[in-house]
Amino acid sequence: MQRRIRKFFDTHRPKFEKDGRFHAWHGLFEAFETIFFLPDSTTAKAPHIRDSLDLKRFMSIVILALLPVTLFGIYNTGYYANLAAGTSTDLFPAFLRGLLIFVPLLVVSYGVGFFWEALFAVRRGHGISEGFLVSGLLYPLILPPDLPLWQAAIGISFGVVIGKEIFGGTGRNILNPALTARAFVFFAYPGQMSGDAVWISGGATDAVSGATALAISSQAEAGTRIPALLDQAGLGFFELLVGRTPGCIGETSALLCLVGAILLILTGIASWRIMVGGVLGLLATGFLLNQLASGRLEAAMALPAHYHLVMGGFAFGIVFMATDPVTAPGTEAARWLYGFFIGGLTVLIRVFNPAYPEGTMLAILFMNLFAPLLDHFVIQARLRKRVPHV
Amino acid sequence: MKALHIPNGFQPAFEGAPDPGLVLLPRPSHLGVSPSAFPYVKPRLLVKEGDAVLLGSPLFEDKRRPELRFLSPGGGRVESLFFGPRRSLLGIAIRLDPKEERERFPVLDSQDLEAISREDLIRHLLVGGLWPLIRSLPFRAIADPKELPHTLYVRMDSHQPFSTLPEAYLRGNLEAFRFGMQVLKKLAPNLVVHTCGEKQGFVLNECQGLVNHTVFGCYPAQDAGVLHYHLRKKKPSGPAWFMAAEDVLLVAHLLETGTYPGDRTFALGGAGFKTPLHVRTRFGAPVRHLLQGGERKEGDFRPIAGGLFTGRNAGEEGFMSMYETGLGLVPEGREKEFFGFLRLGFKKNTASRTFLSALSPGPFPVSCNTHGEQRACINCGTCARLCPVEILPQFTMKALHADAMEEALAHGLLDCVECGLCAYACPSKIDLSRIFREARETLYLEQQKGA
Numbered sequence: 001m002q003r004r005i006r007k008f009f010d011t012h013r014p015k016f017e018k019d020g021r022f023h024a025w026h027g028l029f030e031a032f033e034t035i036f037f038l039p040d041s042t043t044a045k046a047p048h049i050r051d052s053l054d055l056k057r058f059m060s061i062v063i064l065a066l067l068p069v070t071l072f073g074i075y076n077t078g079y080y081a082n083l084a085a086g087t088s089t090d091l092f093p094a095f096l097r098g099l100l101i102f103v104p105l106l107v108v109s110y111g112v113g114f115f116w117e118a119l120f121a122v123r124r125g126h127g128i129s130e131g132f133l134v135s136g137l138l139y140p141l142i143l144p145p146d147l148p149l150w151q152a153a154i155g156i157s158f159g160v161v162i163g164k165e166i167f168g169g170t171g172r173n174i175l176n177p178a179l180t181a182r183a184f185v186f187f188a189y190p191g192q193m194s195g196d197a198v199w200i201s202g203g204a205t206d207a208v209s210g211a212t213a214l215a216i217s218s219q220a221e222a223g224t225r226i227p228a229l230l231d232q233a234g235l236g237f238f239e240l241l242v243g244r245t246p247g248c249i250g251e252t253s254a255l256l257c258l259v260g261a262i263l264l265i266l267t268g269i270a271s272w273r274i275m276v277g278g279v280l281g282l283l284a285t286g287f288l289l290n291q292l293a294s295g296r297l298e299a300a301m302a303l304p305a306h307y308h309l310v311m312g313g314f315a316f317g318i319v320f321m322a323t324d325p326v327t328a329p330g331t332e333a334a335r336w337l338y339g340f341f342i343g344g345l346t347v348l349i350r351v352f353n354p355a356y357p358e359g360t361m362l363a364i365l366f367m368n369l370f371a372p373l374l375d376h377f378v379i380q381a382r383l384r385k386r387v388p389h390v
Numbered sequence: 391m392k393a394l395h396i397p398n399g400f401q402p403a404f405e406g407a408p409d410p411g412l413v414l415l416p417r418p419s420h421l422g423v424s425p426s427a428f429p430y431v432k433p434r435l436l437v438k439e440g441d442a443v444l445l446g447s448p449l450f451e452d453k454r455r456p457e458l459r460f461l462s463p464g465g466g467r468v469e470s471l472f473f474g475p476r477r478s479l480l481g482i483a484i485r486l487d488p489k490e491e492r493e494r495f496p497v498l499d500s501q502d503l504e505a506i507s508r509e510d511l512i513r514h515l516l517v518g519g520l521w522p523l524i525r526s527l528p529f530r531a532i533a534d535p536k537e538l539p540h541t542l543y544v545r546m547d548s549h550q551p552f553s554t555l556p557e558a559y560l561r562g563n564l565e566a567f568r569f570g571m572q573v574l575k576k577l578a579p580n581l582v583v584h585t586c587g588e589k590q591g592f593v594l595n596e597c598q599g600l601v602n603h604t605v606f607g608c609y610p611a612q613d614a615g616v617l618h619y620h621l622r623k624k625k626p627s628g629p630a631w632f633m634a635a636e637d638v639l640l641v642a643h644l645l646e647t648g649t650y651p652g653d654r655t656f657a658l659g660g661a662g663f664k665t666p667l668h669v670r671t672r673f674g675a676p677v678r679h680l681l682q683g684g685e686r687k688e689g690d691f692r693p694i695a696g697g698l699f700t701g702r703n704a705g706e707e708g709f710m711s712m713y714e715t716g717l718g719l720v721p722e723g724r725e726k727e728f729f730g731f732l733r734l735g736f737k738k739n740t741a742s743r744t745f746l747s748a749l750s751p752g753p754f755p756v757s758c759n760t761h762g763e764q765r766a767c768i769n770c771g772t773c774a775r776l777c778p779v780e781i782l783p784q785f786t787m788k789a790l791h792a793d794a795m796e797e798a799l800a801h802g803l804l805d806c807v808e809c810g811l812c813a814y815a816c817p818s819k820i821d822l823s824r825i826f827r828e829a830r831e832t833l834y835l836e837q838q839k840g841a
Contacts, residue, residue: 002728005728006726006728030763034763036728036729037726037727037728037729037730038726038727038730038731038759038761038762039726039760039762039763040723040724040725040726040759041759041760041763042722042723042724042757042758042759042760043758043759043760045702045703045821045823045824046699046700046701046702046808046810046823047698047699047700047810047811047813047814047823048692048694048698048699048701048703048718048720048758049404049698049699049720049739049756049757049758049814050759050760050761050762050813050814050819051739051740051741051742051761051814051815051816051817052735052738052739052740052745052761053740053741053742053744053745053761053762053815053817054731054761054762054763054817054818054819055762055765055768055817055818056731056762057731057744057745057762057817058744058768058770058817060731060732061744127763127765129765129766130765131768168766169766170765170766170768171765171766171767171768171769171818172766266743267742267743267744268742268743268744269744271771325768325769325770325771326768326769328769330769330771330774330782330784330785331771331774331782332771375785379782379785379801382780382782383800383801386800386802386805387622387623387624387625388625389527389528389804389805
């Protein structure tokens with residue numbers, strides 16, 4: 001098997017080399033070959049040895065960490081689709097139904113996104129970066145199940161081209177590409193991206209309400225208690241934690257996000273400072289609002305802070321989106337602040353802006369813009385401490 | 391005794407660490423000098439092919455600083471000169487006579503040393519060709535004999551794979567070492583002699599009263615630049631110099647016997663050797679001689695002189711230069727690994743925790759393969775976590791990329807010890823070391839022009 005694949009690449013390699021017919025496409029060829037074989041390049045000068053970790057491994061670990069939420073998301077989406085349609089909600093039929101919903105979105109995301117990546121890579125004459133492996137999986141996980149595929153395609157095109165490639169590609173973008181893509185769809189097609197109807201494939205019926213915990217919370221009138229309303233709707237803290245709720249495909253289970261977070265932290269791939277900072281910022285802001293609860297928004301302000309952790313996409317966002325190293329700050333002190341502000345802003349947007357019940361996406365995109373500034377201040381503080389050399 | 395803890399760094403465990411046992415090798419037929427291995431030296435040849443030389447006759451001097459003389463490691467005939475691109479002098483090979491003649495230098499004993507002035511002592515070292523062993527921070531160029539240093543750092547051991555162990559080079563040479571330290575005391579008002587804190591037994595027992603700092607930490611904690619960074623509280627009054635304890639023995643030999651040193655202990659390590667160990671043979675020995683001495687295996691290996699992180703590819707036809715006491719023989723690694731990035735990785739060398747090898751203490755195999763293609767920086771911060779002098783390499787690299795030299799200097803470009811850890815660990819395979827090295831070289835040459 002290995003020898004067959006090796007032979008395939010060796011026979012076709014000359015066409016992509018310097019004088020070959022398809023030299024312009026060599027980036028594509030190498031991207032394809034290096035999926036199967038690590039390159040045989042060696043070092044030229046000191047240091048003569050290199051770490052075994054490369055970006056492929058780096059990104060594969062993120063994908064591994066995303067697997068639990070992805071599998072659960074597929075099942076959960078199928079479960080609600082079947083529930084609304086009145087068919088079997090057993091594990092296997094639900095999972096199959098979920099696959100039928102999720103796979104087309106995934107194929108569109110990878111297919112269209114990869115097309116743009118390849119176009120820019122060929123045009124610029126460089127290799128295809130691994131960053132899109134993660135963005136292409138993140139994007140369908142934060143979409144509602146019934147988003148039309150053409151809208152998904154336009155969204156990911158915007159995310160890749162405007163969010164990333166015009167800045168120079170992976171590593172040089174300011175905004176998280178997957179979130180940029182989602183934000184585009186969110187503002188361009190609000191009918192398919194918000195409201196109570198879109199979170200269940202096939203549409204909500206009388207049998208099952210599509211209202212999310214965030215929607216219930218943002219519509220709660222003063223004087224009511226949101227945890228009680230959530231319990232009534234079957235969306236108690238425990239259900240929200242496990243994730244058996246309607247919502248974007250992959251975002252519902254805070255518990256499985258925690259599993260992913262543990263893997264990312266153990267391998268050192270994602271910054272635990274951002275995650276812990278985010279949780280602290282969210283709890284601190286939530287707690288502060290609890291103390292100040294009064295007036296028209298009294299119910300939302302009085303919502304116990306820990307509910308914010310499990311509602312909506314916060315857990316998914318802080319674990320998988322906010323920790324994107326490219327768009328997060330590079331210094332450790334700035335990472336704490338960055339996470340903290342994402343958590344705080346999430347709560348503020350959720351509570352004070354009922355037009356957008358979900359604040360995580362906007363909070364992360366907003367803090368993406370501030371990441372370089374946070375870095376700047378931290379670096380200036382560090383540089384002041386350096387003792388001159390001679 | 392002062393203890394110092396260095397926070398960052400990385401202690402690699404690679405297959406083929408040399409055993410402290412010492413083997414005496416027979417005399418090689420040739421010896422050689424590699425002028426390109428001396429930092430910032432532009433050689434002006436003083437001999438031509440066919441000339442007879444003594445052990446200790448000058449072979450070439452530096453064009454910019456002619457007081458720096460580089461002597462022949464053996465007596466015989468200049469057999470060949472090797473030139474690289476633009477006629478840069480790569481090597482001088484000398485065929486040894488059966489009976490070598492020696493150049494004579496003045497002999498000093500302890501009492502002479504008390505009486506002699508600092509200037510005269512420096513002149514002895516310059517004429518004796520051993521002054522280049524002393525180098526100065528931050529550029530690691532050969533020290534300027536006209537300057538008075540603030541501190542002279544002497545390192546007893548190096549954590550870099552694969553370097554000589556004090557047990558191997560110091561055993562039996564303690565008297566010479568004590569004498570050498572007496573010499574150094576005359577050169578610098580402030581001596582910092584440091585050894586590894588974790589494995590201090592041998593050096594601390596044998597060199598009582600000589601070692602005054604223990605350093606705890608991973609590679610490159612034993613580097614003078616790292617110590618200088620962590621010990622410095624305010625802007626120092628003069629430059630900092632550094633040298634290796636192995637080289638103190640050479641200085642002692644020159645002054646005690648009046649002859650240019652002939653022998654040196656080398657560490658042979660890496661998967662390419664059947665039995666990695668220490669050997670004692672001639673100063674300036676050919677790489678091939680050492681490869682035979684350490685019983686090399688068959689295969690595509692790269693001989694790396696001077697450590698896997700900072701050394702140079704000496705080539706099988708090359709010679710060990712003055713600073714290089716370790717020879718690593720590491721597989722080139724020119725193979726394409728099938729699904730390499732999906733392996734569990736029980737035997738992968740890495741500074742990260744992304745392979746299962748993170749759970750094992752090693753040692754791990756290592757090769758010259760890059761294990762991936764170059765990509766844009768993703769700002770993951772791996773380099774900043776490892777940097778022993780707390781530079782933020784990813785930001786410094788970008789400053790240099792934008793030609794913002796002032797900003798790079800403010801970031802601590804001059805503190806960089808060129809340890810190579812940032813480039814080693816970068817998952818995007820960016821050659822940070824090369825970027826910093828080239829920027830520092832440009833700076834140094836500009837500074838020399840101005841002076």
